[in-house]
Amino acid sequence: MPLGSGVMKGLKTMLMVTGRKPATVLYPEQVRDISYRFRGQVGMRRDEVTGGMTCVGCGLCETACPNDVIRVDTSENADGTRFVDRYLFDVGRCVFCYFCIEACPVDALQRTHDFHLITDDRRGLLIDGQKMIEIYESDQANREAEQKNIGPGEAIANWFERG
Numbered sequence: 001m002p003l004g005s006g007v008m009k010g011l012k013t014m015l016m017v018t019g020r021k022p023a024t025v026l027y028p029e030q031v032r033d034i035s036y037r038f039r040g041q042v043g044m045r046r047d048e049v050t051g052g053m054t055c056v057g058c059g060l061c062e063t064a065c066p067n068d069v070i071r072v073d074t075s076e077n078a079d080g081t082r083f084v085d086r087y088l089f090d091v092g093r094c095v096f097c098y099f100c101i102e103a104c105p106v107d108a109l110q111r112t113h114d115f116h117l118i119t120d121d122r123r124g125l126l127i128d129g130q131k132m133i134e135i136y137e138s139d140q141a142n143r144e145a146e147q148k149n150i151g152p153g154e155a156i157a158n159w160f161e162r163g
């Protein structure tokens, strides 16, 4: 290899990338566009009648989860019907496979694009059903702006129609 060829290569690369738009952004002040199929934090739908969790406490999500993320504690009313005492979700253990969402028979669990999971204390990653409702509703409010950024000329339906 001729003497100085490495320097020339370096200079050539530098000239090629100079003026190129940076691939990084100043998070959290700026956030990059998110793919429509991005898998974010699991959210919870609010029950339209009670205003609380849509969850009926069947425990199927808890069983379907491969990583022991979810815990559902339930009790029985006097008439034998079940109610949810506590729904806990450890975000720090979640691998975003969405098996829980697929398992839920009442569509209580919902996908979101929320990835703002930063914390300096892992205990902050243990959230309850009410927090999951807030995450879902906040994500829904952001979707309109996001949908303008799903890619050149792509309608949302096209994402699902792909094989």
Ligand code: SF4
Pocket (backbone or CB within 6 Å): 042, 064, 065, 066, 067, 068, 069, 070, 093, 094, 095, 096, 097, 098, 099, 100, 101
């Ligand atoms: S997305 Fe996967 S890992 Fe996360 S809670 Fe649901 S089933 Fe468990």
Ligand code: SF4
Pocket (backbone or CB within 6 Å): 054, 055, 056, 057, 058, 059, 060, 061, 062, 072, 103, 104, 105, 106, 107, 108, 109
């Ligand atoms: S599968 Fe759905 S309804 Fe059943 S416990 Fe989980 S979130 Fe609740």
